[in-house]
Each structure stands twice: as structure tokens, then as C-alpha cells.
Amino acid sequence: MPGQNGTWGEKTAGEKAARDVLDAVLRRAIAAADPREILPRHLPPLPKGRVVVVGCGKSAALMAAAVEEAWPEVPLEGVVVTRYGHAVPTRRIRVIEAAHPVPDENSLRGAREVLAAVQGLGPDDLVLALISGGGSALLTLPAPGLTLEDKRAVNAALLASGATIHEMNVVRKHLSAIKGGRLAAAAAPARVITLAISDVPGDDPAIIASGPTVPDPSTFAEARAIIACYRLEMPEAVRRHLERGEGETPKPGSLPHASFTLIATPMMALRAAREAAQAHGVPALILGDALEGESQALALALAGIARSVRRHGEPAPAPCLLLSGGETTVTLRGGEKPGRGGRNTEFLLALALALEGEPGIWALAADTDGIDGTEDAAGAIIGPDTLARARAQGLDPRRFLERHDSYSFFEALSGLVRTGPTLTNVNDIRAILIT
Amino acid sequence: MPGQNGTWGEKTAGEKAARDVLDAVLRRAIAAADPREILPRHLPPLPKGRVVVVGCGKSAALMAAAVEEAWPEVPLEGVVVTRYGHAVPTRRIRVIEAAHPVPDENSLRGAREVLAAVQGLGPDDLVLALISGGGSALLTLPAPGLTLEDKRAVNAALLASGATIHEMNVVRKHLSAIKGGRLAAAAAPARVITLAISDVPGDDPAIIASGPTVPDPSTFAEARAIIACYRLEMPEAVRRHLERGEGETPKPGSLPHASFTLIATPMMALRAAREAAQAHGVPALILGDALEGESQALALALAGIARSVRRHGEPAPAPCLLLSGGETTVTLRGGEKPGRGGRNTEFLLALALALEGEPGIWALAADTDGIDGTEDAAGAIIGPDTLARARAQGLDPRRFLERHDSYSFFEALSGLVRTGPTLTNVNDIRAILIT
Numbered sequence: 001m002p003g004q005n006g007t008w009g010e011k012t013a014g015e016k017a018a019r020d021v022l023d024a025v026l027r028r029a030i031a032a033a034d035p036r037e038i039l040p041r042h043l044p045p046l047p048k049g050r051v052v053v054v055g056c057g058k059s060a061a062l063m064a065a066a067v068e069e070a071w072p073e074v075p076l077e078g079v080v081v082t083r084y085g086h087a088v089p090t091r092r093i094r095v096i097e098a099a100h101p102v103p104d105e106n107s108l109r110g111a112r113e114v115l116a117a118v119q120g121l122g123p124d125d126l127v128l129a130l131i132s133g134g135g136s137a138l139l140t141l142p143a144p145g146l147t148l149e150d151k152r153a154v155n156a157a158l159l160a161s162g163a164t165i166h167e168m169n170v171v172r173k174h175l176s177a178i179k180g181g182r183l184a185a186a187a188a189p190a191r192v193i194t195l196a197i198s199d200v201p202g203d204d205p206a207i208i209a210s211g212p213t214v215p216d217p218s219t220f221a222e223a224r225a226i227i228a229c230y231r232l233e234m235p236e237a238v239r240r241h242l243e244r245g246e247g248e249t250p251k252p253g254s255l256p257h258a259s260f261t262l263i264a265t266p267m268m269a270l271r272a273a274r275e276a277a278q279a280h281g282v283p284a285l286i287l288g289d290a291l292e293g294e295s296q297a298l299a300l301a302l303a304g305i306a307r308s309v310r311r312h313g314e315p316a317p318a319p320c321l322l323l324s325g326g327e328t329t330v331t332l333r334g335g336e337k338p339g340r341g342g343r344n345t346e347f348l349l350a351l352a353l354a355l356e357g358e359p360g361i362w363a364l365a366a367d368t369d370g371i372d373g374t375e376d377a378a379g380a381i382i383g384p385d386t387l388a389r390a391r392a393q394g395l396d397p398r399r400f401l402e403r404h405d406s407y408s409f410f411e412a413l414s415g416l417v418r419t420g421p422t423l424t425n426v427n428d429i430r431a432i433l434i435t
Numbered sequence: 436m437p438g439q440n441g442t443w444g445e446k447t448a449g450e451k452a453a454r455d456v457l458d459a460v461l462r463r464a465i466a467a468a469d470p471r472e473i474l475p476r477h478l479p480p481l482p483k484g485r486v487v488v489v490g491c492g493k494s495a496a497l498m499a500a501a502v503e504e505a506w507p508e509v510p511l512e513g514v515v516v517t518r519y520g521h522a523v524p525t526r527r528i529r530v531i532e533a534a535h536p537v538p539d540e541n542s543l544r545g546a547r548e549v550l551a552a553v554q555g556l557g558p559d560d561l562v563l564a565l566i567s568g569g570g571s572a573l574l575t576l577p578a579p580g581l582t583l584e585d586k587r588a589v590n591a592a593l594l595a596s597g598a599t600i601h602e603m604n605v606v607r608k609h610l611s612a613i614k615g616g617r618l619a620a621a622a623a624p625a626r627v628i629t630l631a632i633s634d635v636p637g638d639d640p641a642i643i644a645s646g647p648t649v650p651d652p653s654t655f656a657e658a659r660a661i662i663a664c665y666r667l668e669m670p671e672a673v674r675r676h677l678e679r680g681e682g683e684t685p686k687p688g689s690l691p692h693a694s695f696t697l698i699a700t701p702m703m704a705l706r707a708a709r710e711a712a713q714a715h716g717v718p719a720l721i722l723g724d725a726l727e728g729e730s731q732a733l734a735l736a737l738a739g740i741a742r743s744v745r746r747h748g749e750p751a752p753a754p755c756l757l758l759s760g761g762e763t764t765v766t767l768r769g770g771e772k773p774g775r776g777g778r779n780t781e782f783l784l785a786l787a788l789a790l791e792g793e794p795g796i797w798a799l800a801a802d803t804d805g806i807d808g809t810e811d812a813a814g815a816i817i818g819p820d821t822l823a824r825a826r827a828q829g830l831d832p833r834r835f836l837e838r839h840d841s842y843s844f845f846e847a848l849s850g851l852v853r854t855g856p857t858l859t860n861v862n863d864i865r866a867i868l869i870t
Contacts, residue, residue, distance in 0.1 A: 202746065267747050285750045288743030297732030304761060308723030311637065312702050315720045315750065326739060 015362075015383060018433055021280045022364040022381055025273040025321065025431045030368050030419065032272035033197060033264040033426040035059060035066040035130075042195050042263045043070055049124030052190070053093045054114045054183070055080035056139035057132030057209055058100070058369070059197050062086075062423040064093040064130060078117045080130060081110030081138045086423055103140035108148060111141035111178050118183065121190035129183065129192060133199035133425050135209025141177040143241055150235045151175055161230040169207065173216050173249055174223040175238060180206075180216035180249035184258040192258040198265040199425045201290035201326065205260045214260060215252040220245035266290065266325035269368060269426045277321040282433065284321035291326040291430075295347040296401070298328050302432060303354035306361055309434040318360070322432040330373075330404060339405020342373025344428055345380045345416075349406040351432070352386045353397055359384045363432040366417055369425040375407045377416040379428075389413060450797075450818060453868055456715045457799040457816055460708040460756065460866045465803050465854065467707035468632060468699040468861040470498040470565075475505040477630050477698045484559030487625070488513035488528045489549045489618070491574035491644055492567030493521050493535070493804070494632050497858040499528040499565060513552045515565060516545030516573045521858055538575040543583060546576035546613050553618065556625035558692075564618065564627060568634035568860050570644025576612040578676055585670045586610055596665040604642065608651050608684055609658040610673060615641075615651035615684035619693040622648075627693040633700040634860045636725035636761065640695045649695060650687040655680035701725065701760035704803060704861045712756040717868065719756035726865075730763040730782040731836070737867060738789035741796055744869040753795070757867040765808075765839060774840020777808025779863055780815045780851075784841040786867070787821045788832055794819045798867040801852055804860040810842045812851040814863075824848060 031037050053067055053076055060080035065088050068076060076092040083100040096113065098106035118127050142151050154175060158168045173180030184192045194213045196205065205214045224242050227234060234242070262268075266289040274284040287305070291298060305322060308314050328343045341349075344365040355361055366372065366379025390397050390413060400409040410416045466472050488502055488511055495515035500523050503511060511527040518535040531548065533541035553562050577586050589610060593603045608615030619627045629648045631640065640649045659677050662669060669677070697703075701724040709719040722740070726733055740757060743749050763778045776784075779800040790796055801807065801814025825832050825848060835844040845851045 201742075267743075267749070270749075286743070286747075287750050288739040289747065289749075290742065291736055291739035293732050293735035293739075297728050298736055300728035301726055301733055301736040304723040304726035304728075304759075307636075307725065308702075308721070312721075312724065314702070314705075314724075315722050324739075 014435065018362040018383065018435065019381065021277055021282055021321070021433055022362060022431055024276045024280060026364055026366055026417065026429060028276035029269040029273040029429045030422050030424070032269040033368055033424040034422065035063040035197070035424060036069065038263050039063060039066040039195060040070040042261055043067070044126065044193055046074060047124055047126040047191065049122055049126065051076050051126050051128065052117050052121065053078035053080065053128045053130065054117055055130030056110070056114070056135035056212070057197070058083050058086050058134040059132035059424045060130055060135070061088045061090065061095045063132065063195070064090050064095065067128060067130070068092055079110070079113045081107065081114065083134055083138060088423065098138045100134045100137045102152070103137045103148060107138055107140040111139045114139060115141070115178060115183065115186055118187035118190065121187060123189040125190040127187045127190050127192045129194040129213045131194055131209045131213070132197040133208065136179070139178055139209065139212060143175055143177050143247065146175060146237055146241060150238050153235050154238055157232045157234070161232055163226060163230050165207070167226045169210060170218040171223045171226055172210060173218065174220050174242060176210070178212050179210040181211060181214050181255055182249060183212035184255045185250045188257055190257065194258065194260045195263050196260065197424060197426065198262055199427050203262055203265045213258050215255050216249035217252055218249070220248060264424065264426055266426045269429060270323050270325050273323055273429060273431065282319045282321050283316065284323050285316050287322060287324040289325040291324045293328060295328040295330050295343045296350040299347050299350035300354050302430070303351055306355065306432045306434055307358060310358065310360060318434045320434050322434070324430045325427050327427050332404060339400070339403040340375060340408050341404050341406035342367065342375055344372040345377070345406035345410050346401070346404060347430065348380050348382050349397060349401050349409055352382045353401060357384055357387050360435040361432065363430070364417065365428060365430040366419070367428050368422060370419040370422040376418065377407065378419040379417050380410040380415045381417055382415065386413065386415065449870065453797040453818065453870065454816065456712055456717055456756070456868055457797060457866055459711045459715060461799055461801055461852065461864060463711035464704040464708040464864045465857050467704040468803055468859040469857065470494060470501040470632070470859060471504065473698050474498060474501040474630060477696055478502070478505055479561065479628055481506070481509060482559055482561040482626065484557055484561065486511050486561050486563065487552050487556065488515065488563045488565065489552055490515035490565030491545070491549070491570035491647070492632070493518050493569040494567035494859045495565055495570070496522045496525065496530045498567065498630070499525050499530065502563060502565070503527055514545070514548045516542065516549065518569055518573060523858065533573050535569045535572045537587070538572045538583060542573055542575040546574045549574060550576070550613060550618065550621055553622035553625065556622060558624040560625040562622045562625050562627045564629040564648045566629055566644045566648070567632040568643065571614070574613055574644065574647060578610055578612050578682065581610055581672055581676055585673050588670050589673055592667045592669070596667055598661060598665055600642070602661045604645060605653040606658045606661055607645060608653065609655055609677060611645070613647050614645040616646060616649050616690055617684060618647035619649070619690045620685045623692055625692065629693065629695045630698045631695065632859060632861065633697055634862050638697055638700045648693050650690050651684035652687055653684070655683060699859065699861055701861045704864060705758050705760050708758055708864060708866065717754050717756050718751065719758050720751050722757060722759040723761065725761040726759045727761050728763060730765050730778045731785040733763050734782050734785035735789050737865070738786055741790065741867045741869050742793060745793065745795060753869045755869050757869070759865045760862050762862050767839060774835070774838040775810060775843050776839050776841035777802065777810055779807040780812070780841035780845050781836070781839060782865065783815050783817050784832060784836050784844055787817045788836060792819055792822050795870040796867065798865070799852065800863060800865040801854070802863050803857060805854040805857040811853065812842065813854040814852050815845040815850045816852055817850065821848065821850065
């Protein structure tokens, strides 16, 4: 990564050391979520029978490639569904690309082929299910009698209703032919081993990609109650399907042939990042793996913690690295024409303004998928002189923040961090180094 | 404090234990800022000569009373200026009440009497200066040739200009006859010992009450540059005064007879709170003494940290108390008719919503001055069942938050914490207990 990133012109020794720590931290966080690095050690012993690999999510193709690499001689079969542009070359496992976040016909095709691939297996066969974020939209199969259009109408109604994520999932799982453990049920009696990369707060297996291999405690009755509670208008076919309540999701205890392993999570990436910092002699404090809220608001809060480290040695003495994960949001006010930028560069610009050039504080924030928002950078790095350097170039940092034009700001300062798309995702990593 | 607070009906043992910890934490934080508790140990040996006590700030009268109590036989003289309603009975030191935050005629009178009290002293005499938050407005004396009206006009122009706090202080100190070290200069050759309670982020002695006893590195030339930079319209008398530049503030090194001691700060209060928690067997992490931003935004950030403690044991294993200080803000959207509430109850209601009834998490937030906003409570306490109890009473927590009606919410739940006005202030204390 060093060398790919922008330079800051003449670097002081302290600046160089700070950038080295932050670069290493990001590199290790991404490596901790890279299927090629982490997946092989989670592979089970080879079964007597066949090995069928299925999967869905933005990382599905890369995970499939990692399996092929780890088992070069094994006659693998199966199919995984990933997002358009997220395929990588594979030789034995097929890759289908489909639309995200709104499913398309390829999502249906993908789901049908995944289900077909696990049919007719025996107890000596192994199904390896490779699950990652985005899998819910990519692997979509309406229950018999329902259409993709029905599911889209339900989704739109749910999103507008104020229902919680949990409630939405209860309804969705009862309109699907593959979610909520149905994929694992279809694979029986073969053993099903799921290897998953989490990008959801709490890392709940039932939530990642809507849990196609995970038992579902919720019921048709609950789905109906949620529809009634929020007075949701449902297509007639959906209403009838829920009333009939045929084909309940597999309940806890009913999938003894299936096991589930998280191979990468935001917290695992943060802990790997902490080790990287410690190897540079910098102790790190992990504040949390799912910090949310507006980018600017979180910047203010973390600036206060960073200042406290410098002034008071609380919550930890300097040198210290404050790590956090999760996804922030950037809310645009109505009528604004926003500039270019993602939630990480917005966070950093707000952090620089909150720190007002406080000496000895550097920070990096980046999306572990390598793409901050819609831009070609993963994030950026700031230092104590970020504001001064901007002003020396005639740039007004506050105006850039007001226009949500943080990408342009850091591009002008050569402060962007580029990793290229990583094809994995454990959300953002924010690292604030107090020296 | 226990007994004064609202009850939660039938308490479980865990709930009782949680409330005991939080009550003790608040009590100790306030005690750590109570002049009667902390001031005596900072008093110097009695001088050969006279003891003149002067002071300003919301805690000035209570600090004066603490001096009288500690030195019952000493013939004290002098005068302190406090806010209307903040006087306490004293026998030897006079107390003047004046207006805050906009100075009135009593602020002028108070400043003149304070300056008069330190005239004509000798090297064996001692001036004890008692400084606390709000002192800048309470001790106001325009430089010769300027009026209170001039200073108000300048203040209004500065506040509207976008100038930083530091820049505003540079200008103010050069329009004052008492700020920026001038009080200490007037007291020479007597020894000047300042005992101060800080309510400003960073605890800069030059900022607390505009530093009447603290050297000021800034100059008339800087004040003029700030006026020019922001193109401020100044009253003619102010413009002439700054141009003339006569009577510069005392510069660093020029007040060798003056010393300054912080006797209470937000961080000292947080550390005392940590000791109280540890005495209950709960280790505490101090996140910072000056966390700022919107109450609701900080609640989201701290909810994420609290959840991480429960789920991952990061940044510390449970049981754990997350402590923070500083002052948040509550911004009302235009056109709203806000309900009743202060920044601490708003923070807690938003925190309860963000935690969604997560088990094992309790929290207290309160203003150490005993008054959250304009209400009669210092703050409130929440627990895992706060939302459920509200809904059982037919209250919609989100609607209360949208209306900024958090006081009413906690009043209905008997969740308010009342301490009465404490006559001291080291900002807010927020304590989140994860069991």
C-alpha cells in the first residue's frame, strides 16, 4: 500500500512513522477479511463423497477461488452468485453475476441453480456454503406462487413502514424458497458447512445474507402479525401465501447436519489491526465494531476521545491507537448538490476540523471493500498539518465539508488512500493515532 | 441522593446494584467539585500581612464560604461576584450578585469593588482569587473611555463573525480593565494565589473567566488583525482604543507574584467517579472530559461502545463503567415547539432508543451544577426496561425525543435524578454501566 498512496511532500520522521503504522493497520485489517488469507484454515477434512460449493454475496467468487486454491486436486462442483463486477476467474466452481441491491432475473437464476446443485446428495457428501454481505439480494427465490415483482412490492412497503430490520427479515424469510435455512434443509442429508464473512452489526448468522443455511425461529404467524401491526398493503398472492402458511422455515434444532463458522467479522479485522499497531510499538484500544451515526457526529465524539488521550492519558496513555469499525452515514440536506465523497473521507475531514491541527494526532479511515462511497479510493489519511496545508493551497476545509466534497478535498491534498476493490467487506476501519 | 430520586417500583437485585453504583458515581463527581470538600487543602499558609479574598463565577460565593469555614479566625476582607441566585451566607467576605451571561450594572460595580479591594497592598499581603465558570460576564469592566454598551456591541459582532473562541478572547482582553491578567497586575506587590474551578474544555487558565489573574501573550496588534480579518464593524471608541494600544495586558513572566491552581476540573470529577465505581467493584474507563456534539449523536456513538463491551469485551470487559464529561448541545429545528428537557435527559432518551432494551446496560447523565437545562432535575437514569416501561404506560419514546420532551418522559417514568443546585460546575457527567 505505501507508494500507492498520495505523498505529503517532505515528510518528517514522525510523519513517516505515523503513516507506516496507519498503512500497516489498514493492510492487516483487509488481510484479516481476505478469503485467500483466512478461508483455508477453516476448511474441514475432505469428505468421502462429493464436495458441492454454493454461495452468495459480494465476496462469493473470491471465496470460491480460495477454496479452489486450497483444494487444487479436489473435483469441486457447484455455483456461487456474486454482484456484477465482483467475479474472479474460477475453474471448477461456476460464478453467476447478479444485481445488488435490487435483485434481477440473474438473482432468480442463481438461486435456482444453487438449489439444484444441492439436490440428490447423500450423507457422505459435503456442501460448502460461502456467505458474505449482499447475499440476500443476490440469492433471491420467491416461494412457489409468488413473483419477483411481489417480493419487490413487499420490500418497498416494509422499508417505508418503520418496521425494524428483524421484523422485515421475518416477513422476507416467509416469502422465500431459499432464505431462513431452506437452502440447508434442501441439502440434507449432506453435511452443510457454512463459512461466512460478516458485515452486519452483531454478526448474527441469521441476518447475514438472510441466513439461507441457518435455522429460523420465526413463524408465519409472526409474519402475519407484523403485516397487521404496520397495516401493510400486500399483493393478493402474498396475502394468500402468508394466510396458508405452508412450508414453515426450518426451526432451531432441525438442521443438525448444518454448521456455521464466521471466518471474518469487523471485530476480527479490528483485532488484527491492533496486532499490527502493537508490532509497531503502539498499543491500541478497540472502541467498538459497530459505531454508527452521521460521519460528522462520530468525528466530533472521537475527536474528544483522542484529545483526552493527549491531555490526560485517558482512556489510555499516548502513544495509542483508537480503533473502531461499523458504518457511518452521510445525510444530505434537501436541495443540496453534493460534491464527491464517501462516509470515510467525510469523517476524516470533519475530524481534522474538530481537532483544529492538534499536534501529534494522525488518522486513517477507509472502507475495507476498497471503495469509499462511489469513488476510486478506500479512504484517506489526515495529520496535524492537514488544515494548514489545505489553507496554504487556498482551500477552505469547512466549505468542502458543507458541500460533502471530501473526496475532492483529499484528492487536492494527495491524501487519498487507494487499495483497489478488495472483493471482501467487514465495513469501515477508523484508526486514530495519538503520539 | 438515593431516596431523593424517583423509584422504579419493584426493583430486582441487579437493578438495585446498578442504581447504587450510578448514584455513588454522581455523588462523588459532584463532591469532587464542591469547594467545601476540596478547597481547604489548597489553601496556602497564612501570610504575615492581610488576606484579601476576591473572585468571580457561579461558584464564587460558595468558594468564599469555604475559605471562611477553613479559616474561622482569620480577619478576611474582600468581595466576590456571583450570579443572581448563587449567593450563600458569608460573614467576612462580601458577595455581590450580577447578571449572566449578559453583564449588567452590578457586573461593573462588582469589578470596580474587586479592583479596589486589591489596591494598596504590600508584599506581605495575600490575595486569594476564587475563579469559576461564568466569571467573565460577572466581572466586567470596560477599559477607560469605553462603555458596557461598546463591549456588548463588540461581543455581538464577534459572535456573528465566525471568529474562534481564542480570537474573541484576544479582542475582549484588550477592551477590558480587569481581564487578561490585569487584576493580578493591580494587586502587586501582594502575592496572588488563584484557586479555580474549570468548566472549559482544555482547562486553560487564560480562558476560565477570561483569566483576570493569568498573563496574556496576545497583543493589541493581534486584536486589530482579528478585527480586520473578519471586517468587524466596531464602535468608534473601540476602534480608537485598539489603535492607540495603550496599557498592554501583562505578558508571560511579568506576574511572578501570581500563581494559579486548578482545584476542580471535569477530569478530576471523572477520576473521582471512577474511584467510586471501583469501590463498588466496577472498573471504569474514562473516554474523555470534553466530549461534545449533539446529545443524540453522542448517544449513538456511546451506545456503540457500550454494545461492544457486552458483545466483545472491547474496549474493556464487563462489568465496566464508561465515563465521559463535557457539554453536548441540543439543536432545535426551526418552527418546532420544543418540549421540556435538557441535554442530559435528551442524551439518555436517545441512548435508550439506540440500545433498544439491550440487557445489562444502565446509564446516568447529569449536569454537575444540578440543573439540566432549565429544569429542576440534574439528569436521569435509564435501564434495560426503560423503553418497555414507557410503552406499557402508553408513552412513545421516539415521539418524546422528536419533540425534545425528555424531561416529561423521565418525569412520567419517575426516572429523574434530583440533586438541587450544587453551586459548582464541572460540566456534565455521563456514566454507562455495562454489567
